[in-house]
Amino acid sequence: MRLFDFSLKVNGFDIDKAKLALAKIQAKSDIDFESYVLHQKKDIISYHLEHNSFYKIFGKSIDLNHWNSVPIMTKRHLQQPLEQRLSDDFSPKNVYVNKTSGSSGDPFIFAKDKWCHSLTWAEIINRFGWYGIDFNTSKQARFYGIPLDQKGYYKERLKDYFSNRFRFSVFDLSDDAFENTLAKFKRTDFDYINGYTSSIVQFAKFLKRKNSILSTICPSLKACIVTSEMLFEDDKELLEKHLGLPIINEYGASELDLIAFQNINDEWQINSKTLFVEILDENNMVLPNGEEGRIVITSLYNKAHPFIRYDIGDIGVLSKNSTIKKPILKTLIGRTNDLVVLPSGKKAAGLTFYYITKSVIENDGNVLEFIVEQLHIDTFKISYVSNNALSNADEVNIKREMIRYLEPAIEIKFERVEKLKRSKAGKLKQFTSHLN
Template sequence: MRIFDLSLKLNGFNIDKARAALADIQAKTDAEFETYINAQKKRIISYHLEHNSFYKALGKTVDVNDWNSVPIITKKNLQQPLEQRLSDGFTPRNVYVNKTSGSSGDPFIFAKDKWCHALTWAEIMNRFGWYGIDFNSSKQARFYGIPLDKKGYYKERLKDYFGNRFRFSVFDLSDAAFDETIAKFKTDTFEFINGYTSPIVQFAKYLKQKDLLLKTICPSLKVCIVTSEMLFDDDKALMEKQFGVPVVNEYGASELDLIAFQNTDDQWQVNNETLYVEVLDNNGAVLPYGEEGRIVITSLYNTAHPFIRYDIGDIGSLSEKSTIRKPILKKLVGRTNDIAVLPSGKKAAGLTFYYITKSVIENDGNVSEFIIEQLKLDHFMIRFVSRIELSKAKKDIIIAEMEHYLESGISVSFERVEQLKRTKAGKLKQFISKL
């Protein structure tokens, strides 16, 4: 039984139709493909200009025949209640709704129509298939966070069951936790590892310390696919040596789709089937292949919510070898997260703070930006930009969550500021260790 496909269908995502649609797109000739991209760009703009009042207000001067007239959407534009951003006929009940991680420091709630989300899954399954991975049959070792509240915890575990995966929490990267991880790899027939880069790097370092090769422990392992954080060359080399399988770099955004995926020729191939990716300068002009600038992305199928020329907050460049048919991501700047080291010696992945700061993210868009700095082993500072001050009750909830996910005995300070300091690349790094 294809349980993963069934779970998607039960949630309203027609994966069979989406796979067939993606195959049709991929079968187009070069000339047909360019025509398809241009037609989809016009179609999605026209749709939102007609059916989305939020986008009508943004796109008053849009000429559908002049792509340069289309405005850039930033995350700040989207920090307002979701209901105000949905297209006609869509409500939070009939769309896929989620929150961005806030890794850029600009969190918001977003939506996709169910057809768009089905195409997202078709794209992901297609790319993983390059390495012999079938979501219906290939067991996944998943290095992600997991909610610690009872309802959230069991909901994720249930999703993991239907997704044919076992989740290793990134909240505890201690030696004892990694010993348990190794024991699990000895008994399960995992075919692939998938998850956040930093905890998987820490696992590879522990295997090196113990002089262990994961492929020997788990012969069924085929590939390791990392996401959400920057993968450095030396970390990739370490992981490939200790795992004994290829390490593949994935670049995606939950509000969009899989953006780029390392192909079997070691190229970071951009998804140009459901997305349109551009690199722009500070004035909004398209840069030639090879030049570094702002990554701006259009979702070609999301009719529920406009992501048209959306500035994702990353800096990068497309390779000179790119074509309309096959764009190659040459460089991506940022998206790294540090490891938090606690007084007990326990370590936790920087993306742990996604689960903590969820309590800060509200649909009213009060908190627009935030960063967390570790100033001492036991002292964390949360700096944030908001319309109104956080209440003592809200701060107490955040402190309690910090202790719940990390450990007791830590202190947390808050500072409301007018503006947060950004990197030279224009990004906010959600977690910064000053140790």
């Protein structure tokens, strides 16, 4: 039995019809595809202007013949009761409802109509299929958070059962926990790994300490898909070596869809079939491919709830080789609300700052993981988990490198902790600015 497809159908998601619809979109020629995107953009805006009272007010100045007249939507525009944002004939009872993780600092409840969500699953299934993964038959080793309350815990375990996966909690990353994880891999024919980047990286570091390669312990494994957190190049090399698998980078947003997925040519291919992705400057003007800006996304099918020119809060760059049908995300730089702002007025992406520190702090393998916080305009704190405390020489070296890359008038504090704070979902936020 195709249990995963069956579970989608039981919940009202017509996955068979969605797969056929997606295949027809994919088969369009380049010229027809451009017409398709133009039609879908106009169609989704027209629908919400007619059927959604929230969007009628929000988009009252829209000229359907001029895309730039469509206002930019942010998470804060959507932080009001869901019922006030739903289109006519939709209610919380006949849509897919979920909540964003809040990793951006702006959590909210959102909705997708069931056809839109069916297409989301069709896109995800298609992309995983590039690597021979079939959700109905392929066993998943899942590194995700799990609710700690009894009802939420067993609900997720039931979903895991129907989704043919086993979940490893990311809230305990100790060697004892990883020994149990390794034992499970030894006795289970997993086909692939999927989960939060930081947790899988910690598991790979554990394997490195044991001088082990996971694919020799669990030879049925085909691939590892990391998601939700940044994947740095040196971490990717670590994963490739000690998992012994292709490492595939996924970028998505629960309120939207799968946004980009690493293809077999090692390109981060954007989902252009159900989404329209733009890179905008500070004045909301579209930037040429190759230039860095804000990632703004339109959901082409969500009629229950408008996500039109929605600023997701990330900064990225489209490759110059992108086309309308096959856009390529060259770089995902970080979140707009996590910029480093220095006393001189200089700004830098938070994850760039984190990366500078990472190259110094993890050299000898003592530090297992760390986060960076900006407490004040001139003060940063590095919280870290390690086998041994950083020496004075280590701290001096880190400070020197940070000052060299940033500027002199900054203070760096260090705090060794037993465990880093993760979100309720289990994500690790690598850089946080506490500036308003």
